[in-house]
Amino acid sequence: MKANFLKHLPNVFLIAVFFCFITVKSLASELSDDHKKFNAGEMIIHHIVDSHEWHIAEIGHTHISVPLPIILLTEGKIYSFLSNRLNETSEHGVKAYGEFIYNHGHFEAKNGSRVYDFSITKNTAAMMISVLLLMFIFLGVAKSYSTNQGKAPKGMQSLFEPLIIFIRDEVAKASIGPKYEKYMPFLLTVFFFIWGNNLLGLIPIFPGGANVTGNVAVTLVLAVFTFAITTITAKKYYWSHIFLPDVPKALYPLLIPIEIIGMFLKPFVLMVRLFANITAGHIIVLGFFSLIFIFGEMNPGLGFGVSIFSVAFTLFMSMLELLVAFLQAYVFTLLSALYFGSAVEEHKHAEHH
Amino acid sequence: MELIQPGLGLMFWMTVTFGLVLFVLTKFAWKPILKALKERESSIEDALNSAQKAKLEIQKTQAENQRILDEARIERDKVLKDAQATANSIINQAKEKAGDEASKQLESARLSIQSEKNAALTEIRNLVGNLSVDIAEKIVRKELQSESSNQALVQQYLNEAKLN
Known part of the structure; x- marks a missing residue:
């Protein structure tokens, strides 16, 4: 398996470089089209925020975009x-x-x-495409469990099975405890949704490239789902921990508001962490590209010189982002599981509080 | 659209779509997948357990076999030993009996020889006696013809009888 991966590494490298150049080309055409001073900040924000059309490229004066x-x-x-x-x-x-x-x-x-x-904005459309992809993949995987019953996993099934087992054993069972089963569907959905969208966001051209998981509306909805599930399924101990903490009564006016703030702070942090991490990744990649044009405006030769380093750094960042894509999906899932775990936690001496 | 201002439309569509995908995947993907995984894991565990059990069973059977074999060997040795002892005792008995028999026969032979001898001796004695009597009679008949000699003879006999 490892040898196989190494065999394909040059191809992966070439594809990555190719995609980098496509992005460079589209940025370059934008620059030549506007004939105004290149503004890196504006360009980066334009690529990160949501939009009402799916802009792909501008060649000369022709805009290539998907109408939404x-x-x-x-x-x-x-x-x-x-x-x-x-x-x-x-x-x-x-x-x-x-x-x-x-x-x-x-x-x-x-x-x-x-x-x-x-x-249906760019991010909405990208999110819907990713969801269709998710459904296509996992309904297929589910189907192969019934057609392949009692046999060793094959194809997609064997690709995703270790991840599903990882989420079940290392995330859900470890963080929630014996009542993990009812949270599994949400944890799996949220993990693969975030991971899938993170990866699609790293592909610079249509239908990827949208900054879905780096959009605060998306992460807000995900965090609200986690918050809602935590609150709805919360048991007695969770509420007693907030409203009847194990401290002297005199500290209640101080501690109860802190606990209530903490209740909302947890999903808020989930929202900000995912949004900030993914957006930051996109900003860094785009920032490296902007260097090419910032130096290119001073001197075209300098721009080409810098492009070598920019592409190399972008390649490095893209590899790092592949890791971050997985890591952030894992972190969101793990923290959601921890919150669910605190919701269903039951202490033997809970009655004494 | 602002970077940190959540868009209403996106929030709406995200809620709807995510809720939908959560529902669809839960019903048609995660539940069957998790169920299949659980079933497979439990079947693997069962298989491993039964293999372990079978292994123990085999070990037990092997130990049992070994025990039976050992017992049989001991039994065989014992039987052989007993048989040897019995054979020896039978031989000894036979020898003893044969010895006894032989000595008994020898004894009876000796006894019969002795009695035969005695009988023969008696017969000889009788014969000799008769012969002596006959001879004596003849002699006496002849001797009685002269008195003196009779007297002398009687005297002689008396003397002889005293000596006996």
Whole structure:
């Protein structure tokens, strides 16, 4: 297995370099198109945040992007159209369609009423693609368990089985204890969802490249799921630990608020950790590329010189990000499991508190 | 869209999609997979346990066999020894009996020889006696023809009888 991996390593390396150059090319074309000073911060933020269209590249003046459905809710009515129907206006960065104005990534109604944006954005679409992929893979794996019953695992099944067993034995059983079984589906889903999206985020071209797990809305929903499951399944000891801590009564006014804050802080930290780690990874990779253009503006030769180091560092960072992709999925799953463990924990002397 | 401001639409779609994928995968993937894994693990464990049991069983049987074999060997040795002893005693008995018989026969032979001898002697004695009487009678008949000689003879006999 190891020898096999090493055999393919040059190919992996070539593919990685190839993808790096594709990204360089798309960035370079952006730069030449705008004919304005390269702003690394703006470019990086543009690539990290969500957007209403899936931008792939610009070649010359031609934008290559996948149009995405815009769904707007205003005054109880739903409006829906594709993002490529937005028309340019005289003002820079402002577009319009029918009753709506698109101003720097936000929709406003011309009559000033509140607009709720339920668009299938780039991250939504990427997340949905990843979910379809997850379902395709794991329904297939589940099927091979019934067709391959009582035999050694094969193919995809043998790829994912060690991970499933790892989550079950090292994460769920170790952190939750004997009641781990009811939490397994959530832990497995969240682990493979995060890992899959982290990996897809590392692929620079469509349908990858979206910063799904580095989006605070996504990590917020995941953290809320963990929080909700913890709170709903919490047993007596969990609540007694918060509202009747094992300290003198005089300390209650101090400790109870701290415990309540801690209850919300745990999922909040989950949300921030995943978001920050993944976003930071993307920022570092894009930062290395920006160096090429920052130096390239001073002198094209210097830009090419720096590109060697930039690509090398990006390659290194991409390898590191592969590790981080797994690690963050593991950490999120492990901490969720620990919170579930604290929710179902039962002490023998819990009655005395 | 801001970096740290969660988008409403994305939150909505994320909740819906994640909830859906959680439901679908739980029902159609995780539960069957975990069940299959558990079943396989328990069947492997059962197989290992029964193999272990079979191993112990075999060891036990082997020990039993060895024990039976040892016992049989001891039994055989004992039987052989007994047989040897019996044979020896039978031979000894036979020898003794033969010896006894021989000495008994010798004894009876001796006795019969003795009695035969005695009988023969008696017969001889009788014969000699008769002969003597006959001779004596003849002599006496002849001697009685002269008185003096009779007297002398009687005297002689008397003397002889005294000596006896």
